[in-house]
Amino acid sequence: MTVHANPTETPDAAPAPRSSSPPAVSGTARRSAAGIWFVLPFTVLFAVFLIWPLIAGLWASFTDRSLAKEDSSFVGLSNWVEMFGDPAVWQSLWVTLLFTLITVPPLVAIALAMALLTHRATARIGWFLRFSYFAPFLMPVAVVTLIWEWMYQPEFGMINDLLATVGIPGVSWLTGEDTVLPAIALTTVWWTVGFNYLLYLAALQGIPAYLYEAAALDGAGAWRRFTSITVPLLRRTTTLIVLLQMVASLKLFDQAYLMTNGSGGPNYAARPIIGYIFESGFTGLRIGYASAISYLFFAVIIVVSVLQLRLFSRKEDAA
Amino acid sequence: MRKQETTGSRSAPVLGRRAFLAAGMAAAGTALAGCGPADTVLSGKQRLRQWNLFTGGDGARMVEMHEAYRKQHPGIDFQPSTFQWGNPYYTKFAMGAAGGRAFDIATLHVSRIRGLGAGTLLSPVPTDLLAQHGITRDTITPNIWDKCTIDGELFAIPLDTHLMVNYFNRPVCEEAGVLDSDGNLVAVSDEDEFFEVCAAVKEVTGQYGVVTDTTHAWRPFWSLYRQLGGELTLEGELGIDDDKALRALDFLRRLSQDGLAPKSSDGAATPANFQNGIAGLMLSGNWELPTLKDAGMDFGMRPFPGIYGEELGQGDSHCFVLPVRREPDEDAVAAAVEYAAWMLKNSVTWAGGGHVPAYTPVTEGREYADLQPQANYRHAAENVQFDPSAWFSGSAAQLQADAGAIFTGVHTGAVTPQAALNRFKRAAQNLIDTTSPV
Structure with a gap:
């Protein structure tokens, strides 16, 4: 991207001294007119598929728009008032936040551990590790949830069978109120950790070997080298991974929907807020109300992202 | 075309980038035009777009029927589309019907016709036209015909x-000594008898002993509640008989807590538990029949046990509906009604999926009587217990989803029947208080 941006900037800067002469003005105008045509396709797509839905969604949240009706009418703030008094909104928002809390740390830590393992592995086994760590990420969500649903089966699933061999009684993974969300979290970690792993692996390969060599000569042990070289030099990558991962975890829906057969789990213990938006909008046909909840959730994501960026950039400044 | 290009190697490069793009646009244009009614006009055929929600065994049987239908109707340009049952289907249905351009006829669950806009999205069926094809209240199971009728x-x-x-x-039950002289499961007349059998x-x-889908306990709950004579009013103040609901829920609790049924068994695991012999009985919908038959299992079927009286079971009905049209199209309506009538008359194929045809000349016929084990529960269909009427009630609608999420805890022991009932009442009242989006 930057490589392409530079040449376009230079011609723009170059004619600046000539701008006093009359013909150059029309030339710049012609040039910028030409520029519009380059920007237009993206701008149109951006406006049609992002700006317009954003506005339309906000507008819908003030109406009683329904999937089963053609016309809708303005209802003021009634969707918003209903939303703030709806315990299901807060309960499902909590499910999403809880899921984020329990998935982000392992998804970052395990990815780092796997990257360190692979980074040090010899070429002979390295390709195999890279492949096997990343492979689950390539699977579609429907396949992943299908595999894990059968593994979690209480009567004949693999996990309870394994537990039984060491004498632990069976657990009703996906039908227990306390186990369903951790079970989905475990599946998610297995499924998506490969992406973070790849980012970490690339970052590790960017740390020059001579730093470790010099530190080793100075008598730094393995742990010291890890905490004083690897971790600080990975900080930028970690910031990126944590941010991406938090947004990804907040977006929880598909695996939770599939693994609870759309029911939201026992007593809604695994119904994330997007699940509730889906339920209100598509099962309940109430698009207006669903739009209001999505705007609440939109605000939550923005607050979380800004807080997180602030938090991390301060740390970086301090370092 | 391709042959000419390759032989005339010199002329091949003439097809430049622009020509290629232009040709591509033209091809795309033709393809788009093909979606419209233009080809119908050109071919002189009556187009008939059908939407359905049948996959798996049901889907295969529908395709089989459609092939026969096509052969007998060369004048119809028949275009069926299949979508996944549940939200994926109902959502598209509502949007398609609201747009008024989607289908000429669609399948639906009878329990959803109120929720999906009878009168606003769905148009009444011309009964005179239907009668011309021999379909009247006299040739349809009466309770189902009545369920399809709203305000006359x-x-x-x-x-x-x-x-x-x-x-x-069958082998398990024979060993357990719970089969009667005809090789069918014995009838029970109360809770204790059923527990003894289990x-x-x-x-x-x-x-x-038995397995049922613990994550979708609405169906057994409604069956039992109706056997007890319970009513559910979903208008204004929620009307529910607490004692009867508690009795039904407590029955489910006892099944799991006494170890007679798994505490947890979801939609996919339930037939698997039955097929693997983990449980010898299964309370489930008749649609599992093809799966179990294909597995080569030796099993039988009978109506839902009469634990509290009559052998009533929760159920629903697949039906055909017509959309409200912005511009009247009598030919399309006539073709749609004729198609529906044809499907009804040939529904003995459909019965292979375990469903009981609604068209009585089929169920009273010789061919159907020979179908086993379908013929064993045929009479139960005459008294099928539909879900209560409301826009949020019925197949895959919110009330069923709420009941599923709440009642599953009764099986696992996480909540008492009383607590589950309270939650369900709150959820139901909440839905009643929501302004109907239909």
Whole structure:
């Protein structure tokens, strides 16, 4: 991207001294007119598929728009008032936040551990590790949830069978109120950790070997080298991974929907807020109300992202 | 075309980038035009777009029927589309019908015709036209015909009934001594008798007596509640008989807590538990029949046990509905009604999926009587227990989803029947208080 941006900037800067002469003005105008045509396709797509839905969604949240009706009418703030008094909104928002809390740390830590393992592995086994760590990420969500649903089966699933061999009684993974969300979290970690792993692996390969060599000569042990070289030099990558991962975890829906057969789990213990938006909008046909909840959730994501960026950039400044 | 290009190697490069793009645009344009009615006009055929929600065994049987239909109707340009049952289907249905451009005829669950806009999205069926094809209240199971009728107008053409039934593993039940002289599962007349049967079966399997989908307990709950004579009013103040609901829920609790049924068994695991002999009996919908048959299992089916009286089972009905049209198209309506009538008359194929045809000349016929084990629960269909009427009630609608999420804890022991009932009442009242989006 930057490589392409530079040449376009230079011609723009170059004619600046000539701008006093009359013909150059029309030339710049012609040039910028030409520029519009380059920007237009993206701008149109951006406006049609992002700006317009954003506005339309906000507008819908003030109406009683329904999937089963053609016309809708303005209802003021009634969707918003209903939303703030709806315990299901807060309960499902909590499910999403809880899921984020329990998935982000392992998804970052395990990815780092796997990257360190692979980074040090010899070429002979390295390709195999890279492949096997990343492979689950390539699977579609429907396949992943299908595999894990059968593994979690209480009567004949693999996990309870394994537990039984060491004498632990069976657990009703996906039908227990306390186990369903951790079970989905475990599946998610297995499924998506490969992406973070790849980012970490690339970052590790960017740390020059001579730093470790010099530190080793100075008598730094393995742990010291890890905490004083690897971790600080990975900080930028970690910031990126944590941010991406938090947004990804907040977006929880598909695996939770599939693994609870759309029911939201026992007593809604695994119904994330997007699940509730889906339920209100598509099962309940109430698009207006669903739009209001999505705007609440939109605000939550923005607050979380800004807080997180602030938090991390301060740390970086301090370092 | 391609041959000419390759032989005339010199002329091949003439097809430049622009020509290629232009040709591509033209091709795309033709393809787009093909979607419109233009080709119908050109071919002189009557277009008939049908939407359905049948996949798996049902889907295969529908395709089989459609092939026969096409052969007999060369003048119809028949275009069926299949979508996944549940939200994926109902959502598209509502949007398609609201747009008024999607289909000429669609399948639906009878329990959803109120929720999906009878009168606003769905148009009444011309009964005179239907009668010309021999379909009247006299040739349809009466309770289903009545369920399709709202305020005196018929809004759906019922194809079948499907309901909760009792499956039994024949060898296991024989060993447990719970088969009668005809080789069918014995009838029970109260809770204790049913528990005794389950206990005897459990002795043989070594694990469980019976299995039912614990994550979708609405169906057994409604069956039992209706057997007790319970009513559910979903207008204004929620009307529910607490004692009867508690009795039904407590029955489910006892099944799991006494170890007669798994505490947890979801939609996919339930037939698997039955098929693997983990449980010798299964309370489930008749649609599992093809799967179990294909597996080569030796099993039988009978109506849902009469634990509290009559052998009533929760169920529903697949039906055909017509959309409200912005511009009247009598030819399309006529073709749609003729198609629906044809499907009803040929529904003995459909009965292979375990569903009981709604068209009585089929169910009273010789061919159907020979179908086993379908013929064993045919009479139960005449008294199928539909879900209560409301826009949020019925197949895959919110009330069923809420009941599923809440009642599953009764099986696992996480909540008492009383607590579950309270939660369910709150959820139901909440839905009642929501302004109807239809």
